[in-house]
Amino acid sequence: MSKIELDKTDRKILEILQADGRLSNQDVAERVNLSPSPCLRRIKRLEEAGVIRQYVALVDPDKIGLGLLAYVNVRLEKHSEGPANSRVPATSPRFEFAQAVAAWPEVVACYAMTGDMDFLLRVHVEDMDHFSRFMMATLLRHPSVLDVKSSFALQRIKETTALPIEAPPTR
Amino acid sequence: MSKIELDKTDRKILEILQADGRLSNQDVAERVNLSPSPCLRRIKRLEEAGVIRQYVALVDPDKIGLGLLAYVNVRLEKHSEGPANSRVPATSPRFEFAQAVAAWPEVVACYAMTGDMDFLLRVHVEDMDHFSRFMMATLLRHPSVLDVKSSFALQRIKETTALPIEAPPTR
DNA sequence: CGTGAAACATTAGCGGC
DNA sequence: GCCGCTAATGTTTCACG
Numbered sequence: 150m151s152k153i154e155l156d157k158t159d160r161k162i163l164e165i166l167q168a169d170g171r172l173s174n175q176d177v178a179e180r181v182n183l184s185p186s187p188c189l190r191r192i193k194r195l196e197e198a199g200v201i202r203q204y205v206a207l208v209d210p211d212k213i214g215l216g217l218l219a220y221v222n223v224r225l226e227k228h229s230e231g232p233a234n235s236r237v238p239a240t241s242p243r244f245e246f247a248q249a250v251a252a253w254p255e256v257v258a259c260y261a262m263t264g265d266m267d268f269l270l271r272v273h274v275e276d277m278d279h280f281s282r283f284m285m286a287t288l289l290r291h292p293s294v295l296d297v298k299s300s301f302a303l304q305r306i307k308e309t310t311a312l313p314i315e316a317p318p319t320r
Numbered sequence: 321m322s323k324i325e326l327d328k329t330d331r332k333i334l335e336i337l338q339a340d341g342r343l344s345n346q347d348v349a350e351r352v353n354l355s356p357s358p359c360l361r362r363i364k365r366l367e368e369a370g371v372i373r374q375y376v377a378l379v380d381p382d383k384i385g386l387g388l389l390a391y392v393n394v395r396l397e398k399h400s401e402g403p404a405n406s407r408v409p410a411t412s413p414r415f416e417f418a419q420a421v422a423a424w425p426e427v428v429a430c431y432a433m434t435g436d437m438d439f440l441l442r443v444h445v446e447d448m449d450h451f452s453r454f455m456m457a458t459l460l461r462h463p464s465v466l467d468v469k470s471s472f473a474l475q476r477i478k479e480t481t482a483l484p485i486e487a488p489p490t491r
Numbered sequence: 492c493g494t495g496a497a498a499c500a501t502t503a504g505c506g507g508c
Numbered sequence: 509g510c511c512g513c514t515a516a517t518g519t520t521t522c523a524c525g
Binding site: 152153155163166167168169170171198199200201202203204205206207208209210211212213214215218220247250251254255256257258259260261262263264266268269273275300301302303304305306307308309310311312313314315 | 323334338339370375379381389422430437439444474483485486
Binding site for chain 4: 346357
């Protein structure tokens with residue numbers, strides 16, 4: 150969970166694999182001026198430490214018919230609202246909402262946020278029709294949801310999964 | 321740019337590679353009940369069609385000291401503001417801003433959005449101090465920027481790069 | 492779509508700096 | 509401690525049936 154010591158070579162490996170996760174160990178080794186075995190040892194260490202969380206293929210949403218990207222701000226009701234005379238305390242709206250979100254495939258990301266909105270959702274759908282159905286039939290139906298505010302991406306200016314690797318802490 | 325015909329097997333391949341981009345072709349073949357060669361041909365086709373855009377390693381931001389995730393709404397000034405007597409027409413603030421964003425490593429995503437904010441930025445930084453420096457020294461200094469509104473992620477409820485693969489259009 | 496063979500990559504053990 | 513060699517094993521890839 151805590152931070153890991155990363156030297157210059159580790160950082161370079163991370164940069165390389167963030168840009169191309171399928172490079173062979175040999176290729177990575179070459180680019181960091183190492184032979185394959187120490188390079189592999191480093192990569193394994195980064196994987197086991199959880200610095201590299203996962204390798205994935207990135208799919209183009211437009212190519213699979215998901216032409217609309219929306220960000221939805223969601224505000225939840227304030228109070229636990231079990232049936233008025235229920236003996237069992239209702240679980241919190243936040244928790245129930247989080248559970249629900251996990252099951253909605255259109256929602257690819259959800260964060261609890263500071264500010265006047267409780268949650269920010271990133272939603273991939275086919276088109277406005279699909280979005281509208283998702284809102285009416287799913288999101289707005291959820292009992293924890295008080296109100297929502299949606300914005301739609303008109304243009305992707307920049308989009309990368311590669312995190313900026315900080316410069317070595319000059320010590 | 322257009323959509324590609326994807327059968328059930330193609331969709332399954334995409335699901336598998338979105339979950340693990342380093343699976344060997346052999347493993348993928350096994351899971352879709354194909355032998356390696358036709359499976360590889362399908363994957364190659366998906367790559368060449370741009371359906372699979374990239375393979376990447378996902379790095380845990382906390383593990384490399386990027387503990388703070390912010391979403392920043394940016395509003396740009398309305399008018400092209402070249403020097404009053406310039407002969408050369410100023411390029412649009414939107415374009416200049418887009419150019420600048422590309423060069424800021426803290427900004428990992430930027431979308432032009434509908435609504436009263438022009439752009440939505442996803443920003444990864446170390447801490448509030450770093451964020452504050454980024455705002456003062458970089459974002460707010462940019463001539464196109466009129467005002468900004470920031471929110472910070474308190475909790476990651478859900479976060480995946482895997483897009484929902486739609487069910488086959490039952491035809 | 493499947494088979495097989497050559498080329499290539501991964502990985503563990505060991506010796507050296 | 510961290511590097512690099514070697515050699516066995518496993519994988520990718522492509523021509524062909």
